[in-house]
Amino acid sequence: MSGRLTTHVLDLVRGIPASGVFxxxxxxxxxxxxxxxxxxxNSDGRLDAPLLEDADMKPGEYELLFHAGDYFRKMDAAISEASSPREQESAGFLDLIPIRFHIGTGGGHYHVPLLLAPGGYSTYRGS
Structure with a gap:
């Protein structure tokens, strides 16, 4: 089976790619x-290589687990004393974000972006 699995993480609050998300x-x-x-x-919010490609792209159920809490803790070390209590509280709201999806038998490119903010997230099957 040919194809590849990729991801991209964007920090919606800062309007930048989310670098260093494990x-x-x-x-x-x-x-x-x-x-x-x-x-x-990486610095573009992407990985340097696909998560899966070609022979490793087997049909089945998969999970991507994003360590968003670690990312926000690193980023929020820069939150100043001037931040509101609500902003400080929402910074610790998300921790692990699991995204479960299915890879079919047809191959192709599976792109799973994560649009990330301290209080929520969104994902979709990209191209």
Missing amino acids: LQLRRLENGESQLLREAAT
């Missing part, structure tokens, strides 16, 4: 979870 890719099968890859986003 993530894990797991394959889910028969109630088990197999760790396939760990990586961190």
